[in-house]
Amino acid sequence: MTDLTHLTAAELASRIHAREVSAVEVTKAHLDRIALVNPDLNLFLHVDAAGAVAAARAVDEALDAGRAPASPLAGVPLALKDVFTTVDMPTTCGSRILHGWRPPYDATLTRRLREAGVVILGKTNMDEFAMGSSTENSAYGPSRNPWDLSRIPGGSGGGSSASLAAFCAPLAIGTDTGGSIRQPAAMTATVGVKPTYGGVSRYGLVAFSSSLDQGGPCARTVLDAALLHEVIAGHDPLDSTSIDAPVPSMVEAAAEAARETANLSGLRIGVVTEFSGEGYQAGVLASFANAVRLLQGLGAEVVEVSCPHFLYGLPAYYLIAPSECSSNLARFDAMRYGLRVGDDGVASAEEVMSVTREAGFGAEVKRRIMIGTYALSSGYYDAYYGQAQKVRTLISRDFTAAFERVDVLVSPTTPTTAFKIGERIDDPMAMYLADLCTIPASLAGTPAMSVPSGLSENEGLPVGLQIMAPALAEDRMYRVAAAFERVRDEADGGALSCRVPDLEVAVQ
Amino acid sequence: MSGISRDEVAHLARLARLAVTDAELETFAGQLDVILRSVARVGEVAAQDIPPTSHAVPLTNVYRDDVPRGGLDQRAALAAAPAAEQGRFRVPRILGEPQ
Numbered sequence: 134m135t136d137l138t139h140l141t142a143a144e145l146a147s148r149i150h151a152r153e154v155s156a157v158e159v160t161k162a163h164l165d166r167i168a169l170v171n172p173d174l175n176l177f178l179h180v181d182a183a184g185a186v187a188a189a190r191a192v193d194e195a196l197d198a199g200r201a202p203a204s205p206l207a208g209v210p211l212a213l214k215d216v217f218t219t220v221d222m223p224t225t226c227g228s229r230i231l232h233g234w235r236p237p238y239d240a241t242l243t244r245r246l247r248e249a250g251v252v253i254l255g256k257t258n259m260d261e262f263a264m265g266s267s268t269e270n271s272a273y274g275p276s277r278n279p280w281d282l283s284r285i286p287g288g289s290g291g292g293s294s295a296s297l298a299a300f301c302a303p304l305a306i307g308t309d310t311g312g313s314i315r316q317p318a319a320m321t322a323t324v325g326v327k328p329t330y331g332g333v334s335r336y337g338l339v340a341f342s343s344s345l346d347q348g349g350p351c352a353r354t355v356l357d358a359a360l361l362h363e364v365i366a367g368h369d370p371l372d373s374t375s376i377d378a379p380v381p382s383m384v385e386a387a388a389e390a391a392r393e394t395a396n397l398s399g400l401r402i403g404v405v406t407e408f409s410g411e412g413y414q415a416g417v418l419a420s421f422a423n424a425v426r427l428l429q430g431l432g433a434e435v436v437e438v439s440c441p442h443f444l445y446g447l448p449a450y451y452l453i454a455p456s457e458c459s460s461n462l463a464r465f466d467a468m469r470y471g472l473r474v475g476d477d478g479v480a481s482a483e484e485v486m487s488v489t490r491e492a493g494f495g496a497e498v499k500r501r502i503m504i505g506t507y508a509l510s511s512g513y514y515d516a517y518y519g520q521a522q523k524v525r526t527l528i529s530r531d532f533t534a535a536f537e538r539v540d541v542l543v544s545p546t547t548p549t550t551a552f553k554i555g556e557r558i559d560d561p562m563a564m565y566l567a568d569l570c571t572i573p574a575s576l577a578g579t580p581a582m583s584v585p586s587g588l589s590e591n592e593g594l595p596v597g598l599q600i601m602a603p604a605l606a607e608d609r610m611y612r613v614a615a616a617f618e619r620v621r622d623e624a625d626g627g628a629l630s631c632r633v634p635d636l637e638v639a640v641q
Numbered sequence: 642m643s644g645i646s647r648d649e650v651a652h653l654a655r656l657a658r659l660a661v662t663d664a665e666l667e668t669f670a671g672q673l674d675v676i677l678r679s680v681a682r683v684g685e686v687a688a689q690d691i692p693p694t695s696h697a698v699p700l701t702n703v704y705r706d707d708v709p710r711g712g713l714d715q716r717a718a719l720a721a722a723p724a725a726e727q728g729r730f731r732v733p734r735i736l737g738e739p740q
Contacts, residue, residue, distance in 0.1 A: 522693030578697020
């Protein structure tokens, strides 16, 4: 019998809907897989086996009763990043301050998944409040990369990306503030998509940096990501920044471009000049150059495009995001929910608040809160926060100018492959560099995604190709990604995700 | 752009309600100094006449229909409270000793 955990979401859905396999069997296969590998990989902070089986059984019963599937993904299991609220599971955001917190409401994204019949297996590990690029900032220990257990799976959504690479789930949800969906995807040879800002509801997504935070789909294939994207996308009146516009036809674009006869002739692709050179590993640049050749082979016209302000994205981001975080995380005041320590009947509310936040937050969260507090203080506001917001305008203008010349932009997703656990933990600036290439699309609010481009020559570690498109042009991005995925897999003799080392051997 | 001193970091921690330890202060002061010197590069960009962007996709006047909908009931609102008493959040004292 085929190993159900190695099928794509589209294949699983088709078999479940044809009643060749039950949703309960599919869910149990993935729960078994999680039980086997999670002790070593630390991907899930919470697994809801009973809830998942019950949700799968409900899908089976509906199908057995002759009803149409609730969505194209009904019955397919999913790993949910622990930053979306769930009434039936804890929501910790990887933080001690929310240890065991049971939210009183479901996020809109959670609700949409449930209504679509998607089976939520559990909540995945992440850097605390999504601040980080490695999952090492989780209060519950780092996740490990299935490609090399001594290395990070990317972050902040490393639990989600690694759960795909380790075949614990065919689908996952991530959130991307500066690259937390795309960078982990690149590190684990999976697909990760940051939608246009406002394209997927933020209601019930615990806020880190509200003007940047964006939930999105993660999967092992481009088509699966598109299927999930369409399930979670669309206007939500509960999120005032949600876009009230039709959702692009992403599944159609991906399916069309995956056909053997499809090509990219007439499409103009821009290579970002600034994302190359010093600081980029040779293996990353070689894989990227090969990806560009494959895109040319598909008939696309490739030109170089300079986006001079993109390099100022990193410093602008590390002012804007901490500033918003220092404001958002003020809600953790030890009064209404979450941790409270030092309440001895004598200490004041302010003292209790200070010792609770000291005990409940990790080092990176404290650093960012203090940087944000500094950048927003009156004497420094103009030089730091104000100037960062102007840089944000200049980056958006770079995108606008680029998209007058080309249809999409491409770059490596990250300057390096996955680094060793512990390697950058004491050097925040080195850690921040992991987000260098992903930040511009975050600041501009434009969609971008990472697809596997290959393995680095020396280390044999995954490399990601980033594809960036104009706002609400996700369909264009998926078209390029799906066509690229097809020719890459053909040239390489199969999908990259199938070449991950055998974990049963590795974990012994 | 000048760096940041240990005393300034201690002041920031107080403003942010973080009861950091002396050891943390030592580490954070060095790290924040490096980070702030690096992000100060945003000042290299000539942006005198450039308008700031706060949100990538500007939205104005977001209204919803004026219809009532349920909120959390008292039990749900208090369910995750660190301490509750008589159907209310119980908080530590909020006033100092009389001066």
